[in-house]
Amino acid sequence: MSNRLPVDHVSGDGDDAVWRPSPGGLVAALEPIMKREDGVWIGWVGIPDAEFEPFEADGIDIRPVSLSAQDVEYYYEGFSNDTLWPLYHDVIAPPSFHREWWDAYVQVNRRFADAALEAAAPGAVVWVHDYQLQLVPKMLRDARPDLVIGFFDHIPFPAYGIYSQLPWRKQVVEGLLGADVIGFQRLADAGNFARAVRRLLGHETRGSVIEVPLGEDEGVGHRHVKTNRRGTRVRTVLAKQFPISIDAARYEELASQPEIQARAQQIREELGNPKTIMLGVDRLDYTKGIGHRLKAYGELLRDHAVDTDDITLVQVASPSRERVETYKQLRDEVELTVSRINGDYSTISHTAISYLHQGYPREEMVALYLAADVMLVTALRDGMNLVAKEYVASRIDNDGVLVLSEFTGASDELKQALLVNPHDIEGLKDAMVRAIEMPKRERARRMRALRKRVLAYDVQRWSATFFDALTHVTAEDDFGDHEIAQRPKMATDTHGQIHERGDR
Ligand code: GDG
Numbered sequence: 001m002s003n004r005l006p007v008d009h010v011s012g013d014g015d016d017a018v019w020r021p022s023p024g025g026l027v028a029a030l031e032p033i034m035k036r037e038d039g040v041w042i043g044w045v046g047i048p049d050a051e052f053e054p055f056e057a058d059g060i061d062i063r064p065v066s067l068s069a070q071d072v073e074y075y076y077e078g079f080s081n082d083t084l085w086p087l088y089h090d091v092i093a094p095p096s097f098h099r100e101w102w103d104a105y106v107q108v109n110r111r112f113a114d115a116a117l118e119a120a121a122p123g124a125v126v127w128v129h130d131y132q133l134q135l136v137p138k139m140l141r142d143a144r145p146d147l148v149i150g151f152f153d154h155i156p157f158p159a160y161g162i163y164s165q166l167p168w169r170k171q172v173v174e175g176l177l178g179a180d181v182i183g184f185q186r187l188a189d190a191g192n193f194a195r196a197v198r199r200l201l202g203h204e205t206r207g208s209v210i211e212v213p214l215g216e217d218e219g220v221g222h223r224h225v226k227t228n229r230r231g232t233r234v235r236t237v238l239a240k241q242f243p244i245s246i247d248a249a250r251y252e253e254l255a256s257q258p259e260i261q262a263r264a265q266q267i268r269e270e271l272g273n274p275k276t277i278m279l280g281v282d283r284l285d286y287t288k289g290i291g292h293r294l295k296a297y298g299e300l301l302r303d304h305a306v307d308t309d310d311i312t313l314v315q316v317a318s319p320s321r322e323r324v325e326t327y328k329q330l331r332d333e334v335e336l337t338v339s340r341i342n343g344d345y346s347t348i349s350h351t352a353i354s355y356l357h358q359g360y361p362r363e364e365m366v367a368l369y370l371a372a373d374v375m376l377v378t379a380l381r382d383g384m385n386l387v388a389k390e391y392v393a394s395r396i397d398n399d400g401v402l403v404l405s406e407f408t409g410a411s412d413e414l415k416q417a418l419l420v421n422p423h424d425i426e427g428l429k430d431a432m433v434r435a436i437e438m439p440k441r442e443r444a445r446r447m448r449a450l451r452k453r454v455l456a457y458d459v460q461r462w463s464a465t466f467f468d469a470l471t472h473v474t475a476e477d478d479f480g481d482h483e484i485a486q487r488p489k490m491a492t493d494t495h496g497q498i499h500e501r502g503d504r
Contacts, residue, residue: 001041001042001043001112001115001116001126001127001129001133001136002026002041002043002128002129002130002133003043003076003080003129003132004022004043004044004046005022005041005043005044005046005064006021006022006027006030006041006043006057006060007019007020007021007022007045007057007062008021008022008045008046009045009046009047009050014052014053015053017055019055019057019062021057021058026129029247029459029460029462031058031060032460033467034059034060035059035060038061039060039061040060040061040062040063040119041060041061041062041063042063042065042112042116042119043062043064043065044064044065044066044076045066048067048068048069048071049066049068049069050066051064051066052064052066063115063119065111065112065115067108070104071104071108074098074100074101074103074104074105075101075104075105075107075108075132076132077321077323077324078096078101078104079101079102079104080105080131081321081324082095082101082324082325082326083096083097083098083101083102084131084132085131085155086326087158087162087163087166088155088156088157089155089156089158089380089381089382090158090159090162090381091162091165092286092287092380092381093326095165097165097166097167105135106135109133109134109135109136109175110135110139112133112136113135113136113139113140116136116140117140117143117144120140122146123146123147123148124147124148125147125148125149125150125467125471126140126147126148127150127152127466127467127470128140128149128151128179129151129152129154130152130153130154130155131153131154131155133151134151134172134176135172135175136151136175136178137151137175137176137177137178137179137182138174138175138176138177138178140178141178141222142178145220145221145222146221148180148470148471149179149180149181150179150180150181150182150183150466150469150470151179151181151182152182152183152184152242152244152466153183153184153185153189153383154185154244154383155185155383156185156186156188156189156192156382156383156409157184157189157190157192158192159192159195160192160195160196160199163192163196164196164199164200169196169200170201173193173196173197174201176193177197177201177203177210177212177237179237180223180224180237180238180470181237181238181239181466181469181470182237182238182239182240183240183241183242183466184239184240184241185241185243185384185409186241186243186383186409186412187240187241187412189241189383189409190208190239190240190241194208194210194239197210197239204228204234205239208239209236209237209238209239210236210238210239211228211234211235211236211237212234212235212236212237213232213233214233214234223235224236224237238469240469242462242465242466242469243409243412243413243457243462244384244386244409244459244462245386245389245457245458245459245461245462246386246389246390246393246454246458246459247458247459247460248389248393248455248458248459249455251366251390251393251394252393252394252396252455254362254366254394255366255369255370255393255394255395255396257363259363260366260367260370261370263363263364263367264367264368264370264371267367267368267371268371271312271314271351271354272312272349274309274310274311274312274350275307275310275311276306276311276312276374276436277311277312277313277314277372277373277374278297278311278312278313278314278372278373278375278432278435279313279314279368279369279371279374279375279376279391280293280313280314280315280316280317280375280376280377280378281316281318281365281368281375281387282317282318282379282387283317283318283319283320284317284318284319284320284327284330284334284357285320285321285327285330286326286327286330287379287381287382288380288382289378289380289405289422290317290334291333291334292378292380292422292423292428293315293376293378293422293428294334294337294338294341295337295425296425296428296429296432297313297341297353297432298337298340298341298344298345299425300433301341301344301345301352302344302345305433306432306436308345308347308350308352309347311436312350312351312352312354313353313354313376314354314356315355315356316356316358316360316365316368317334317355317356317357318357318358318359318360319357319359331357335355335357338353338355341353342355365390366390366394369390369391369394369395369400370394370395370397372391372400373399373400373401374400374403374432374435375387375388375400375401375402375403376403376432377402377403377404377408377410378403378422378428379405379407379408379422380407380423381407381408382407382408382409382410383408383409384408384409384410385404385405385408385409385410386410388402388404388408388410388417389454392447392450392451392453392454393451393454395451398443398444398447399440399443399447400447401417401418401435401438401446401447402417402418402447403418403420403428403431403432404417404418404419404420405419405420405422406420407421407422413454413457414453414454416445416446416447416450417446417450418431418434418435
C-alpha cells in the first residue's frame with residue numbers, strides 16, 4: 001500500500017482505461033514479491049474525484065482508492081505535504097498545523113485501511129509505505145490482529161525536539177506501532193522514533209525492539225507477544241534501519257546501451273564541449289538544497305575559481321507539488337537565482353547554467369548521468385536520495401565524482417563520495433573545486449568502491465531483507481521470543497468483520 005499507485009492513468013474510463021507503469025524504483029523492488037505472493041497494490045491513481053474499478057497491470061492486482069478534490073487539498077497537499085513533510089525534514093520550511101487537515105488525514109487513512117482489510121486474506125502480509133499512511137498500521141492491527149503488518153518510512157524521522165511540535169504526535173506514534181516491523185532509512189531515524197515512543201508513551205525500548213504493553217483482553221491472535229522482565233504482557237515491534245536502494249542492474253544495463261552512450265556524447269557536444277559538466281537532478285523541493293548549490297557555484301564563477309567558459313551546470317528540477325504555496329515560492333527563488341547567474345556569466349555561445357524545469361524519461365536521465373563529470377547532491381535533509389545511487393550505478397566507466405550531502409541517508413553508505421555540509425558554502429565550494437580537479441586515478445578508485453556498495457545493496461536486496469524481517473522470526477534481540485500467533489478460526493468470521501467495516 002502506498003499513497004500513489006505504481007501506474008499512471010493515460011486515458012479512458014472504466015474498462016477502457018489505459019495505464020502506464022510509473023517509473024519508480026518501488027515497483028521494481030516489489031514486483032517479484034507481488035507476483036510470487038499473488039499480491040494486491042492499494043493506492044490512489046493521482047486524479048481527484050475519479051473512481052476506478054480494480055484492474056490488473058503487468059500481472060499485479062491494482063485496487064484504486066479514490067480521493068475527492070477536498071481530500072487532495074487537506075490530506076495530500078495539506079497534512080502530508082505542508083505539515084508532515086516540512087516537520088520531518090527538520091522544519092527547513094515552517095510546517096502548517098490545521099485541525100481540518102488532520103481530520104482528513106485520519107479519514108483517508110481509514111479509507112486505505114478499509115481497502116486493505118477487504119483485500120487481505122487471513123494472516124496476510126500488509127506492507128504500508130510512507131508518511132501519508134502512518135495511521136494505517138494501528139487501524140489494521142485493531143481490526144485484524146492476524147495480519148502481518150510492515151511499515152516503511154521513506155523520509156527522515158525527526159529528533160524529538162522537532163517531532164514534539166506535532167499536535168497529533170501521540171496518535172501518529174501509536175498509529176505506527178500497530179506494525180510488527182517499522183523500517184527507517186537510517187539508524188538515526190530509528191533512534192529518533194524510539195525516543196519519541198519513550199517520551200510520549202513511556203514504552204520500554206531495547207535496541208531495535210519496542211515493547212508495547214497489552215491490555216488484559218488484548219493479545220489473542222497477535223504475533224510477537226511475550227511477558228517482559230517486569231512481568232507485563234507486551235507485543236514487540238521491531239523498529240530499525242533498512243536503507244532503500246535502486247534497481248542497480250537496470251541502470252547498468254541502460255548505461256551500457258550504445259544509443260544512451262551516444263546521447264551522452266551528444267549532450268556534451270550540445271553544451272559546447274565544456275571541460276567540466278556538473279549535474280543536479282532533483283524534484284524542485286526545498287529539502288534538496290538547490291539554492292545552496294547555486295550560491296556556491298555562482299561564487300566560484302564570480303571569484304574566477306573556475307573558468308567560466310570551461311564549465312556548465314545542468315540543473316534538472318522536475319516539477320513537484322506545484323499547488324503548495326512554499327513550492328511556488330521556491331520555484332520563484334530558484335529561477336531568479338538561475339537567471340541572475342546566467343545574466344552575469346553566460347555568453348552568446350556558452351551557458352553557465354542549463355536549467356530544465358521538466359521531467360525526462362529514464363533513458364535521458366542515464367545519458368545525463370553519463371555526461372556529467374561531477375554530480376551534485378546537496379540536500380539539506382533527505383531520507384535516502386536515490387539520485388546519488390543512480391549516478392553511481394550508471395557509471396560503468398568508473399568515472400565521475402559524486403559530491404554528497406552528509407544530511408542524506410545515502411551518505412551513511414556512500415563514504416567514498418566527497419561528503420559536504422551544504423550549509424557551509426565555503427566547504428561546498430572547496431568540494432566542487434576538488435571534484436573538478438580530481439585526478440583520474442582517484443576518481444576511478446572512489447567510483448569503484450561506491451559502485452561495489454550500490455550494486456551489492458540494490459533494491460531487490462532491500463525488499464527481500466525487509467520482507468524477511470517481517471515474515472520470519474529473526475534472531476534480532478528477542479523479537480523472535482513470541483507466542484505462536486493464533487490464526488482466526490474461520491475465515492468467514494473475518495470476512496463478516498470486513499464487510500461490516502467496509503459498509504460504514
Ligand atoms: C523520497 C525521499 C528517498 C527525478 N526527476 C526525474 C526523475 N526523477 C527520479 C530520480 C529518482 C527519484 O525521481 C527521486 O528520488 P529521491 O530519492 O532523489 O527523492 P524523493 O523523490 O524526494 O524520494 C528520498 C526516496 O523517497 C525513496 O525512499 O530516497 O529521500 O525524499 O529515482 O531519478 N525520473 C525521471 N525523470 C525526471 O525528470 N524519469
